[in-house]
Amino acid sequence: MRRIIKIASVLFAGALVLAACSSSEDTSTDTAPETPAVKVGLAYDSGGRGDGTFNDAAAAGVDRAVTEFGVEVNEVEAADSDGDPERAERLRLLAADGYNPVIAVGFAYSAALAEVAPEFPETTFAIVDSVVDAPNVASLIFAAEQGSFLVGTIAATASKSGKIGFIGGMEIDLIRAFQAGYEQGARAVNPDVEIQVQYMGPAGDNTAWNAPDKAKIATEGMIDSGVDIVYAAAGGSGLGMHQAIAAAGGSAAGYWGIGVDSDEYVLPARAEFKDNIITSMLKRVDVSVYEVIKSVVDGAPLSGVQNFDLSREGVGYSASNPAVAPLAAVADEYSAKIVSGEIVVSTTLD
Numbered sequence: 001m002r003r004i005i006k007i008a009s010v011l012f013a014g015a016l017v018l019a020a021c022s023s024s025e026d027t028s029t030d031t032a033p034e035t036p037a038v039k040v041g042l043a044y045d046s047g048g049r050g051d052g053t054f055n056d057a058a059a060a061g062v063d064r065a066v067t068e069f070g071v072e073v074n075e076v077e078a079a080d081s082d083g084d085p086e087r088a089e090r091l092r093l094l095a096a097d098g099y100n101p102v103i104a105v106g107f108a109y110s111a112a113l114a115e116v117a118p119e120f121p122e123t124t125f126a127i128v129d130s131v132v133d134a135p136n137v138a139s140l141i142f143a144a145e146q147g148s149f150l151v152g153t154i155a156a157t158a159s160k161s162g163k164i165g166f167i168g169g170m171e172i173d174l175i176r177a178f179q180a181g182y183e184q185g186a187r188a189v190n191p192d193v194e195i196q197v198q199y200m201g202p203a204g205d206n207t208a209w210n211a212p213d214k215a216k217i218a219t220e221g222m223i224d225s226g227v228d229i230v231y232a233a234a235g236g237s238g239l240g241m242h243q244a245i246a247a248a249g250g251s252a253a254g255y256w257g258i259g260v261d262s263d264e265y266v267l268p269a270r271a272e273f274k275d276n277i278i279t280s281m282l283k284r285v286d287v288s289v290y291e292v293i294k295s296v297v298d299g300a301p302l303s304g305v306q307n308f309d310l311s312r313e314g315v316g317y318s319a320s321n322p323a324v325a326p327l328a329a330v331a332d333e334y335s336a337k338i339v340s341g342e343i344v345v346s347t348t349l350d
Helices: 002-023 054-069 084-096 107-119 144-158 173-189 212-224 235-247 268-276 285-297 322-340
Strands: 039-044 072-077 102-105 125-128 137-142 163-171 194-202 229-233 256-261 277-283 304-308 315-317
Touching: 039 054, 039 084, 054 072, 054 102, 054 256, 054 285, 072 084, 084 102, 084 107, 102 107, 102 285, 107 125, 125 285, 137 285, 144 173, 144 229, 144 256, 144 277, 144 315, 144 322, 163 173, 163 212, 163 235, 173 194, 173 229, 173 322, 194 212, 212 229, 212 235, 229 235, 229 277, 235 256, 235 268, 256 268, 268 277, 277 322, 285 304, 315 322
Parallel strands: 039 072, 039 102, 102 125, 125 137, 137 304, 163 194, 163 229, 229 256, 256 277
Antiparallel strands: 277 315
16 A cells, blocks of 8 residues: 555656646756665675684775775674585575675685575675686686795795795695695795695595694694794684794794785784784785675676786785885796796696
């Protein structure tokens, strides 16, 4: 009944306007209806906002979109124990509630998104660090091997012992690409550098991303064997690396950590360790998430594979810590060679 009354009122008002136009000039002005704010659904991987790395990078992109566009955001988070059914239901609920775009943070959402995206063809979805082949999905991937190459050059140049370390999260191709780039960069500077590697869990073990105690022990073992710089690409487990570096005396004693994804030197979650973080490999998840939201706001949603590499400023290294300044020239030289194609960084060590 309310809808009928509203329509009738509009028709009556229109008749009055027409009548007025026949006898005098129309002085009324039309007011365009206010466009509703874009509603963004953000599904974090385990650890969520505040993890100090990957999820926080996605959060930074959303925060920027809130500031610039006034978008509405609903953030949800996966548990370590979640399987594909739980992840699919999380995405499904966001889409059903009208959130558009719906952004899945992390490759662990791959199967879930492949199931849910076809159910909501008018909704724009995005996934970070994976490729899902659907017309309404933007697959946000990063040339992490390129950024890792650069921090590898920094590590090998800064190391006094000639021994550096790498802590990986789950042992999968995605993280092996970080390791591969790191090792290639380090050996480009010092072919004789020794590189120690440990992963926090095998493929399928989601606890590998939130095992700081395990990462701390692994880093302590590396330090005991002479390693003086460690790069962690392990999600929340990376906290343990920073704890071990600090316990060994940190930068004052010649030990450094290298962060990942976000600039960990400026992250509140890493404030107590900042003086020991010489640099971070920047994987600009924030830029990719922001670009997806902006594309929806602009009415031209992104879809397909979106590759964020050095040429697109999708990866790089941080220079917030003044200690990295003397090492930047080497990293920048190699960065230019990668962008030009003179150096092609492999995602594997084969």
